Amino acid sequence: MLDLFERYRCVTNRFSVLSTDQLNQIHAAFSPEDLMGVELVLQGKEMGKPKALAGRARALKERLSAVKDGDATVESESDHTTIACVSGFLVNMPRRRVQLVTPVPASGRWPLGYRIVDERFFGTPDEFRDEVQSMIDVHMHESPPPNRPIRFRGDLQYEAKRHHFLLRSCHFEYQVTDNAASSVGDLIAGGRCTASELVAQVVTDGASAIAVADELDQLHIRGLLEEDLDERFAWRNGEGTT
Template identity: 60%
Template sequence: MSSTATEYYRNIFDRRTSGQLRTLSHVKRFMERLHGDNAFLAALLEDVENSRTIAERYGIDVDPVDILPLWHKSYDKYRKEPERAAWPVVAMWLEYLQELVAHRDMLREEGKMAKVPPRFQTWRERQILRCDTELGATAQSITHPIIAFELSDGCTGECWFCGLSAGPFHGYYQYTDDHAKLWRGVVGVASELFGSAARTGFCYFGTEPMDNPQYDCFLQDYYQITGALPQTTTAAPLKDQPLTRRVLELFRRHRCVPNRFSVLNRQQLDQIHAAFSPEELLGVELVQQSKEAGIPKALAGRARKQKLRGEDSNDVVAGSDNNHTTIACVSGFLVNMPRGEIKLVTPVAASDRWPLGYRIVEKRLFKTLDEFRESLERLIDDHMHESLLPNQMIRFRRDLQYEAGNPHFHLRSRYVHYTVADNVAPISLGDIIASGDLTASQVIARAVTDGSNALRVASWLDDMFMKGVIEEDLDDRFAYQTSEDTK
């Protein structure tokens, strides 16, 4: 049942010797310490000749001199023009990183697997095209999984930068006999309807996985049904260490996808490094979220709210320069098991309209497996269209600026410039769409009045729709909501 992405990921580890894996794990720990502890770099630079002794104090068994191009500013040129033969450990590390990026890109393709309903597939591809031109560099890291599950209601983390403004914790979904039966049924329905694309799913979103002490039981069921072990991202890996170790053991056994620990401060980095060996964390990305690390936070959720209120006293949010505007990744269904709630969602740039960086297309409630299946099918039928609906208002996306021209018009945003042929009718279809006050059928009727071929105009409109430049966000019912104010 394993997928191409899974096989590729497993091969990253299987094709390397135990010695190579050990070396990679210690280089990884070195880099984690480098990015999350300014004092570590300062100590290295102050005494390069004794850098190995310094590294050993942190449990790092790699000679920093052997990986100088990764950390010493004198070797900036190497990063651009690597002389791999001269630095074999560095070459091995860079190759490993390249393979992880290649695997990430494969995960995006996994959602295209054969059994996904064509209407869902078309809708998802349209969202991908839109995100690629609306979100800038952020879009490269979005894999657009088709489904995510939440096994708690709210979150205990209360991270100041939370891009999803996770609400307060109200309990977790217990792994009782009845809950386990419904859970397995829900995952089974997703697998039945979406086939191997269901392997892209994961079991958190605006929640903390480790808030559910039986989290690993849900993961194991997911693997047994879909053949994929969902990724785990946690900001509380030390909250319940036996649970964290059970999750890591599932990773060791199945190796489907890397996990992630969000590191909130240097003290937590110290504690994580003390609790887990480099080898244990080779399959875990430590996402350095501390202010010391200086990695810009997404301008969404709480971080965005702080920025707008002028409460951000550092450059961690300001440094994003509005380029990183969402941490949402799902183009599909967000399922909250405790609430019995399904939302159809897709990433967008965080704004006053969608402050959490994702659009809620529609939401439904379910209590039974039949209601869950019916909700999925209705959401697909109601919102995932392969062509424009006749009564749909036609206008360009909000982020695109229209510039008239003949025989082409232009659509520009911060990240993209479209030049569009406007020659299928005697009148300018670009001008008509830019006015934003006609439906698809009215646009066609207007063009036909001026002597155009209706089928040709309809085909042109559908092509614009499929490219993702026509605005689909026309429903105000769910806009302006945040996780914190929808309890």
């Protein structure tokens, strides 16, 4: 891997370090110059860096909680987010499977800490290419799909203001300009219309179709609109399962 990095200067390598002993072995085997292209991700118990409560760790917490009659004995997940660090394609070559994934906080819906947007199987390089292109065409929209319900991300709290609205997550606050006669923010927060229905309603009240479409595009680009629309897992007033 280091030879490939030295030859092609590709993206930085990431290496999970599971203990202090392992870290010492790495430094004994490789010089600082050798590790210039390697990010050592410290994951051991001694490292003091919290892990995302996902996968086997989440399953263990659930088992311990059941044993203790609901009293979980491991650290709260409230400060954790996800193990995933990329939106893109996750390829399993032995199973010839390609998944389109994106990070989400680990939950009962997505216990591994990433949402599986789509999954395909392939047998040849050409099939792999075709499946990837198909997922791009189906899921990677430059604008909100006109006939799908439009709503804010489930973890965002909506607050209307004069000529703008606020969207708050546990870590960030987003301020969005909203000058339409019928508030775009109110309509999205209501979650009862598609993108095309929303544009039609606001335009009927005198707003510019171009301006409203641009506002929706900006919300889409900033990742503030919900994409996981399975009603079985929909949030209700800020509470639910993603």
